Amino acid sequence: MQTMSLQVGAHLQPTLSPRLQRAVRLLQMSSMDFSQVVRDALDNNPFLETEDGDPAPEAMAMDDVEPAVVAERPLDGADGVGWGVEPVSRSRMVDGDGVFDTLQAQTTLADHLLSQLNLLSLPERDWALAMAVIESLDDDGYLRTPLQEVGSLVPLDPPADSDELVVALRRVQALEPAGVGARDVVECLMLQLPQVGCDKRRALAARILRECVQCLASRDMNAVARRLGVPLADAESACMAIRRLDPRPGWRFGGPSVQYVTPDVIVRKVRGQWTAVLNDAVVPKVRLNRGYAELFRRHRNAENAELGAHLQEARWTVRNVEQRFSTILAVAQAILKRQHRFLAYGAMAMKPLALREIAQEVGVHESTVSRVTNNKFMATPCGVYELKYFFSRGLATASGGECSPTAIRGLIQELIAAESPAQPLSDVEIARQLAFQGLQVARRTVTKYRQLMKIEAADRRRASH
Incomplete structure (x- = not known):
């Protein structure tokens, strides 16, 4: 006879407080975006001020240092199957006076995908995994981070298994634009094949992508027709349908493909040793207004609770600025320690490097290193590189x-x-x-x-x- 019983148990599950979640988002921001956040805080919080004699954060970000062109990181996967279409030029919008005020800010790829994801009624665990996939996408919409590594960035109990990660990826791949979330160009085009109206042409296009993509890349229609045993006219029609698809769907959103940035860290050689220093131009010169804070302390009462919240927020902002840039510098120093031969001998001297190695040396979680290396740049004698450029599997x-x-x-x-x-x-x-x-x-x-x-x-x- 079956019996029913009620059991009560307790287990610990890591959760992030709203303030910690905000700190994580701020850490992942580029220095330009972070500078804008600090600027807004200065405008709205009476307990914050810029240091005497220093320019405001918006001036520091744009005027003090001449921006540099980012050394492009090569794209993973097959490239250039004959499209030859240049990406549309796009500009990053910065609030402030001048001509930029008349331009319309563009929606980023992550924002566009998140707006669709939020329309789905998903359990919190499934939403977190799908969001992790979205945050791991490159600007062109490809996922080049291994799925297991994406799963490790989400603090779940129990940890996400491979099936859950595949489901999360498929969920993102079902969003618009079609082709986003692909691991290579073939998968990207496969995801867009439902846009081909003719069933026969769509089936033949799928065969071309699976069996003779190199012939497609070299525009050898005779080889395509011969290998697949189809008429030349059919092969040409299917290849033309493939060429109408978008091999870089993420480029419709966000910033330009070639970015002009101000580096967060500058590498110099001091007494024969390579060392990294913070670029003062991107570090907001913000501090607590001691006079206002002391005045509030003397006259504090129940009627000015809102001012108390402003004071607490101001102290948190100052601490966050210090912690953000100390973490960036520590990670940059650890990278430089392992990749110093790259500066002397070039790309051939680059060593394999994993997030785990840097995380252990700095004393932070791997997810923190992943966020720090995203949209943060290092100026070296060889060029300006995003910090994540120095990581690769051996x-x-x-x-x-x-x-x-x-x-x-x-x-x-x-x-x-x-x-x-x-x-x-x-x-x-x-x-x-x-x-x-x-x-x-x-x-x-x-x-x-x-x-x-x-x-x-x-x-x-x-x-x-």
């Missing part, structure tokens, strides 16, 4: 060590630069030469890296000479 070498993908791309570029114009190296030959140096890299990986660096295939390089 590839095994024949000697049992590890090599960074960035270093391998540097080697490929060097091999191609030294090749004979009359006999350029094929991807197979490049893979063979890398193997002679102890690097076991597959031919398809060489092809992917070559495409990421916008280097043409061997036959086209020969023809260009």
